[in-house]
Amino acid sequence: MALRVRYLLWLWLCLLVLPVSGQEASLLPGTLPDPTPNRHPRDRSVNFGIKGGFTSALFIVSDLMVNGVQIDQVQNNYKIGYFGSLFLRINRGHHFFQPEVSYVVNRCEITFPKPQANDDMTSLASEASVNSSLHSIDIPLLYGYNIIKQGPYGLAIFGGPKLRYLWKQKCDLTFRNFDQQDIRETLYPLNAALTLGVSVTIAPIFFDFRYDIGLHNISKKVTYTSTDNSQLRFHRRDNILSFSLGAFF
Numbered sequence: 001m002a003l004r005v006r007y008l009l010w011l012w013l014c015l016l017v018l019p020v021s022g023q024e025a026s027l028l029p030g031t032l033p034d035p036t037p038n039r040h041p042r043d044r045s046v047n048f049g050i051k052g053g054f055t056s057a058l059f060i061v062s063d064l065m066v067n068g069v070q071i072d073q074v075q076n077n078y079k080i081g082y083f084g085s086l087f088l089r090i091n092r093g094h095h096f097f098q099p100e101v102s103y104v105v106n107r108c109e110i111t112f113p114k115p116q117a118n119d120d121m122t123s124l125a126s127e128a129s130v131n132s133s134l135h136s137i138d139i140p141l142l143y144g145y146n147i148i149k150q151g152p153y154g155l156a157i158f159g160g161p162k163l164r165y166l167w168k169q170k171c172d173l174t175f176r177n178f179d180q181q182d183i184r185e186t187l188y189p190l191n192a193a194l195t196l197g198v199s200v201t202i203a204p205i206f207f208d209f210r211y212d213i214g215l216h217n218i219s220k221k222v223t224y225t226s227t228d229n230s231q232l233r234f235h236r237r238d239n240i241l242s243f244s245l246g247a248f249f
Helices: 002-023
Strands: 046-066 073-077 079-094 095-113 129-149 154-165 172-176 180-186 190-202 203-213 221-223 230-246
Touching: 046 073, 046 095, 046 129, 046 203, 079 230, 095 154, 095 230, 129 190, 154 203, 172 180, 221 230
Parallel strands: none
Antiparallel strands: 046 079, 046 230, 073 095, 079 095, 095 129, 129 154, 129 172, 154 190, 180 221, 190 203, 203 230
């Protein structure tokens, strides 16, 4: 009789433990179940990230006067620049806010037929050029919206203002084949631009394509030495196309 009672008691305990052990069979001893299994890093409320890539700059010349003649058309010779960035992303559902800090090197060269001093536009002219390598610290403040946000995949659009500090000591500006001598261009140290872009995400990796639109002239003044009173005036703003590869943490 006592043996039968012990057997029934053991069977009753097994029936009580079986559902619990079935639910936690996949858990290691001493661990708790994950309420959000397979959670993607982008689903966190805050992300950190790093990215780097390449740029191509386009100078929009609004005012260029050489030897008293207004130059209406210039040729942009694109050169590849580069950049690296750190960013913080604050997620709110499909929306996000993303401040960034970037170190950027933009390169571009413009060329144009140079009119001769005290001559008319029909005269044959040689070619002059302005070569620029601009180093800057950029701070974009972006708002974005995830059109697709499902598992490891995402597609987002974003935009916002960008502040830029030009590092004067690192900038290299070269004027070639001008009649003026000792040409020096002074740039505004602080500039503003508007950034628009699209981002594609696969797991923790993402690709960014963006276009920065310069909002104002970046050339403060041009100084030079001239023996024939020839004039030189140069105003420009820069638009920048960039591609980057980055990762979320």
